[in-house]
Amino acid sequence: QVQLVESGGGSVQAGGFLRLSCAASGYAAGSIYMAWFRQAPGKEREGVACIHRSDGSTYYADSVKGRFTISRDNAKNTVYLQMNSLKSEDTAMYYCAADKRWAMDWTDTRAYATWGQGTQVTVTS
Numbered sequence: 001q002v003q004l005v006e007s008g009g010g011s012v013q014a015g016g017f018l019r020l021s022c023a024a025s026g027y028a029a030g031s032i033y034m035a036w037f038r039q040a041p042g043k044e045r046e047g048v049a050c051i052h053r054s055d056g057s058t059y060y061a062d063s064v065k066g067r068f069t070i071s072r073d074n075a076k077n078t079v080y081l082q083m084n085s086l087k088s089e090d091t092a093m094y095y096c097a098a099d100k101r102w103a104m105d106w107t108d109t110r111a112y113a114t115w116g117q118g119t120q121v122t123v124t125s
Contacts, residue, residue, distance in 0.1 A: 002073065003028035004096045009119030012086055018082040020119060022096030028114045031098035034079040035106060038092035038121075045095070047107030051079060057104050064090075086123045093118040 008020040024031060035050035049070035050059040058070050069082040079096065096116040103111030 003114050004098060006094065006115035006116045006119040009094060009121045011098040011122040011124060014086060014088055014101075014123055014125045015083055016086050016123070017082070017084045018086065018121060020083065020096075020121075022079045022081075022116060024098060028098045029077045030100060031114065032100050033102060033106070033112075034072065034096065034098045035112065036079075036081045037097055037109065039093040039095070039118075043092075045109055047059075047109075048094070049081060050106040052102075053079075061107070081108045083121070086121075088123050090121060090124045091123045092121060094114045094121050 003020055003026045005023045006020060008018060010018060012018055033050060036048040037045050038048050039045040048061050048064055049068055051070045051072055053072050053074055067085045072079045095118045097112035098114045099112045
């Protein structure tokens with residue numbers, strides 16, 4: 001049963017923008033926290049942004065603050081990641097994650113029970 005489906009990845013030149021979407025269904029549709037992670041080749045998966053679906057609280061990695069914006073449309077069970085001013089170092093596979101409980105560290109991958117398959121973002125210089 002598919003629960004998180006990402007879309008919107010692609011290839012873009014540095015300075016450009018992309019918007020990623022993550023649609024939740026089934027068990028994941030009841031998640032309270034949803035987040036975006038990314039993983040570049042040879043590197044660990046890192047937290048990019050997180051959002052509380054009820055009150056809209058947001059959290060960001062320092063590396064993307066001021067450039068990326070996470071938002072949600074609860075009626076559509078969808079979370080978005082607007083990525084502006086993209087840099088080559090943003091190149092990675094981006095994953096959506098969800099859970100019903102808050103963790104002390106939103107960037108901890110172990111805090112999320114459900115993951116999507118990922119969508120590739122490539123930024124060319």
